[in-house]
Amino acid sequence: MVAADAPLAGSVALVTGARRGIGRAAALRLAELGARVAVTDLAAGSELEELAAAVHGIAVAADMSEPDDIAALVSRVESELGPVEICVANAADMTMGAFATVDRREWWRQVDVNLSGTFHLVQAVLPGMRRLGRGRIVVMTSEWGVIGWPNATGYAASKAGLIALVKTLGRELGPEGILVNALAPSVVDTPQLDVDARDAGVSGEEIRARYARRIPLGRVAEPDEIAATVAFLAGPGGSGFAGQILQPGGGATRTRA
Numbered sequence: 151m152v153a154a155d156a157p158l159a160g161s162v163a164l165v166t167g168a169r170r171g172i173g174r175a176a177a178l179r180l181a182e183l184g185a186r187v188a189v190t191d192l193a194a195g196s197e198l199e200e201l202a203a204a205v206h207g208i209a210v211a212a213d214m215s216e217p218d219d220i221a222a223l224v225s226r227v228e229s230e231l232g233p234v235e236i237c238v239a240n241a242a243d244m245t246m247g248a249f250a251t252v253d254r255r256e257w258w259r260q261v262d263v264n265l266s267g268t269f270h271l272v273q274a275v276l277p278g279m280r281r282l283g284r285g286r287i288v289v290m291t292s293e294w295g296v297i298g299w300p301n302a303t304g305y306a307a308s309k310a311g312l313i314a315l316v317k318t319l320g321r322e323l324g325p326e327g328i329l330v331n332a333l334a335p336s337v338v339d340t341p342q343l344d345v346d347a348r349d350a351g352v353s354g355e356e357i358r359a360r361y362a363r364r365i366p367l368g369r370v371a372e373p374d375e376i377a378a379t380v381a382f383l384a385g386p387g388g389s390g391f392a393g394q395i396l397q398p399g400g401g402a403t404r405t406r407a
Contacts, residue, residue, distance in 0.1 A: 156184030157385045162231045163187045163207075164224070166214060166271065167241030169198050171340030172290060175377035176238050181205035183381055185236060188227040192241075207231065214241040214267035215259065224274040233278030236384045239268045240290040244305040244342060246349035257304040264308035268315065276328070285328040286384045289316050291395065293336040293403045301349055309334075313395055320393015329392045331383050336399030337361040337370040366401030 163180045167173040168189035177187045178201075187205035191198055194211040202209035208230055212219040227234055243263040245256045268289055279285030294302055295309025312332060319330040337343070339358065347357040362369050379398050382388055397403045 159184035
């Protein structure tokens with residue numbers, strides 16, 4: 151039972167890319183603060199259903215590269231839970247490889263999921279937020295969208311596009327009480343690191359050790375740490391933020407060496 155005075159009591163949240171990693175941690179954290187949380191991922195399954203039960207919400211499968219899927223997702227959430235007040239755009243696609251060999255289908259898949267998917271998601275939740283007269287949108291971008299990264303052209307470019315989108319929406323929607331912000335974490339210990347390891351030809355343990363050596367805190371971040379920042383932006387503490395890019399990167403992110 152959620153206490154009536156919990157910071158997010160009565161709020162409906164939607165978290166994309168929620169099956170594992172940051173999305174799962176964010177959904178659980180928002181539920182702890184009182185929100186009812188709709189969770190979505192590319193495919194349904196026991197993990198997503200169990201998470202939905204834990205966060206007092208619903209599980210919905212949706213491909214974030216498909217505008218029709220996104221529209222149907224938001225429609226179902228509104229029908230079963232109510233208008234989305236907190237939207238966490240976390241779903242992402244990433245492949246790695248040398249720029250000269252990047253397949254155009256992989257390029258566009260990353261753009262369609264990471265950038266265009268967020269565009270369509272915000273458009274879908276916006277009418278409900280306007281009816282409420284308020285809203286919080288937290289977009290998950292990346293350190294790589296700030297500084298770039300070798301062999302991650304499509305991912306980094308799409309994440310950089312999200313940064314510009316968030317800065318623009320912060321200005322445009324802020325006057326309506328709809329606060330749009332983003333996180334640009336450095337390396338986080340999620341299954342996504344397996345892609346990095348395969349690209350580098352090393353084990354998951356070794357890629358984590360390599361990244362840790364370039365982070366001043368000496369370690370990669372945990373999903374729960376990023377989720378705490380999501381919850382900050384979604385809760386009372388985030389009321390003064392609009393169009394901002396928070397960088398929970400353990401001190402790693404900088405624009406020059």
